[in-house]
Amino acid sequence: MGKMMFIDLTRCTACRGCQVACKQWKSLPGEATRNTGTHQNPPDLSFNTLKLVRFSEPKVDGKLHWLFFPDACRHCLEPPCMGQANLDDEGAVIQDEATGAVIFTDKIANADAEAVRTACPYDIPRPEKDGKMSSKCDFCIDRISNGMKPSCVHVCPTGCMNFGTEEEMRALAKTRLEEVKKHYPQATLGNDDVRVMYLFAVDPKNYSYNAVAEAAPTGPMTRREVFASLAGKPKA
Amino acid sequence: MPVSRRTFLKFTAGAVSCSAFTGLGISLAPAMAQAEILKFQKTTITTTVCCYCAVGCGLLVHTADEGKGRSVNVEGDPDHPVNEGALCAKGAAMRQMAENKARPPKPMYRAAGAKEWKEVEWDWAYAEIAKRVKAERDASFTLKNSKGETVNRTETMVSLGSAALDNEECWSYQAIQRALGLVHIEHQARI
Numbered sequence: 001m002g003k004m005m006f007i008d009l010t011r012c013t014a015c016r017g018c019q020v021a022c023k024q025w026k027s028l029p030g031e032a033t034r035n036t037g038t039h040q041n042p043p044d045l046s047f048n049t050l051k052l053v054r055f056s057e058p059k060v061d062g063k064l065h066w067l068f069f070p071d072a073c074r075h076c077l078e079p080p081c082m083g084q085a086n087l088d089d090e091g092a093v094i095q096d097e098a099t100g101a102v103i104f105t106d107k108i109a110n111a112d113a114e115a116v117r118t119a120c121p122y123d124i125p126r127p128e129k130d131g132k133m134s135s136k137c138d139f140c141i142d143r144i145s146n147g148m149k150p151s152c153v154h155v156c157p158t159g160c161m162n163f164g165t166e167e168e169m170r171a172l173a174k175t176r177l178e179e180v181k182k183h184y185p186q187a188t189l190g191n192d193d194v195r196v197m198y199l200f201a202v203d204p205k206n207y208s209y210n211a212v213a214e215a216a217p218t219g220p221m222t223r224r225e226v227f228a229s230l231a232g233k234p235k236a
Numbered sequence: 237m238p239v240s241r242r243t244f245l246k247f248t249a250g251a252v253s254c255s256a257f258t259g260l261g262i263s264l265a266p267a268m269a270q271a272e273i274l275k276f277q278k279t280t281i282t283t284t285v286c287c288y289c290a291v292g293c294g295l296l297v298h299t300a301d302e303g304k305g306r307s308v309n310v311e312g313d314p315d316h317p318v319n320e321g322a323l324c325a326k327g328a329a330m331r332q333m334a335e336n337k338a339r340p341p342k343p344m345y346r347a348a349g350a351k352e353w354k355e356v357e358w359d360w361a362y363a364e365i366a367k368r369v370k371a372e373r374d375a376s377f378t379l380k381n382s383k384g385e386t387v388n389r390t391e392t393m394v395s396l397g398s399a400a401l402d403n404e405e406c407w408s409y410q411a412i413q414r415a416l417g418l419v420h421i422e423h424q425a426r427i
Contacts, residue, residue, distance in 0.1 A: 015324045015325055016325040017322070017323055017324045017325050017327070017328050019325065020325040020326075020328040020329050021311070021323070021328040023329075024309075024310070024311075024328055024329060024331060025275075025309070025311075142274050142275070143274070146274055151311070154311060154312060154314075154321050154322075155311070155312055155321070155322055155323045155328050156322055157319065157322035157323065157324060158322075
């Protein structure tokens with residue numbers, strides 16, 4: 001069965017406790033950034049930022065929404081990154097049997113970092129700046145294999161982030177969807193072939209380009225091109 | 237007997253070294269298996285209260301039993317009635333209050349008119365503060381106001397802070413201020 005996370009976005013206030021708790025638990029260094037006109041900071045996931053709260057301000061049915069999206073690895077039931085990376089080195093990415101966590105090992109250095117990132121339907125893995133490693137969220141495997149919640153779930157003050165068995169989380173997701181539908185008729189659950197399930201108040205594509213696997217824009221730009229343009233956004 | 241979460245942690249800490257090597261389906265490289273061992277093995281847990289805001293969230297501080305005995309982790313206390321383990325972004329970064337290379341390890345002093353800060357000793361700083369407070373208090377102390385009423389106060393000094401003090405510490409602090417004759421005393425005394 002394994003473990004699962006349920007992220008109820010109708011309860012997220014973007015306090016970014018999860019983002020800081022992740023850095024704190026893993027003792028990852030901060031990044032020098034500058035104001036880009038949004039609270040989304042750092043502007044993107046990186047080798048040292050495994051969890052990021054994304055901010056967006058879309059207009060839905062003529063009304064402005066301020067949406068928050070805690071973004072990190074979804075821990076796919078069948079991870080494409082594992083298939084890709086293990087072509088280069090068997091054991092570069094492993095899946096924990098007990099929890100289902102998808103984990104990059106030291107051998108990830110032998111895999112093609114760019115190919116691993118492209119293989120991810122959610123654009124999560126990030127390469128090391130001056131090295132061969134790639135990194136992403138490891139589901140706090142050290143904590144969860146000792147009966148604790150992942151750092152980001154433990155810290156969440158609003159009940160947005162939840163953690164438990166697959167059965168519990170799927171049941172909770174179903175219950176919450178029914179409840180929030182009363183206030184948000186467009187509410188919907190994200191992909192269910194992953195171990196991090198989201199509940200969106202409005203159409204997921206309003207939250208982030210990588211909110212759901214199908215969120216790739218259908219315009220002339222590919223998902224990767226869109227991302228490249230975002231990352232290279234001129235400084236405000 | 238119900239096992240509290242903290243007791244549970246103590247229980248599991250002993251089991252870590254075994255489970256760390258058996259938890260995964262395939263054998264891991266030693267470096268990876270090492271990473272799976274909880275960082276607060278061989279630590280002492282102390283409870284404290286967050287100093288940042290009026291909510292007063294409970295925290296657990298894990299201090300290393302070996303080495304320099306510094307804190308290795310700070311996280312929300314699941315048994316605390318206020319926050320039940322949760323924290324905001326500032327509270328979650330609490331460990332950096334103590335473990336932070338960007339913070340000056342000693343008091344810094346900039347003399348009047350000087351452009352540069354310089355590092356000074358705590359003893360010197362305490363003595364200097366005491367000396368200046370006494371000098372100012374003696375110079376400005378008023379026994380009677382314009383109507384001839386006894387006031388015994390000094391109005392040229394104010395006290396502001398500190399948010400990191402709890403209720404009892406605040407009592408002692410304001411008692412000292414009032415003994416000196418201060419009347420402008422303010423504090424974020426909400427925790």
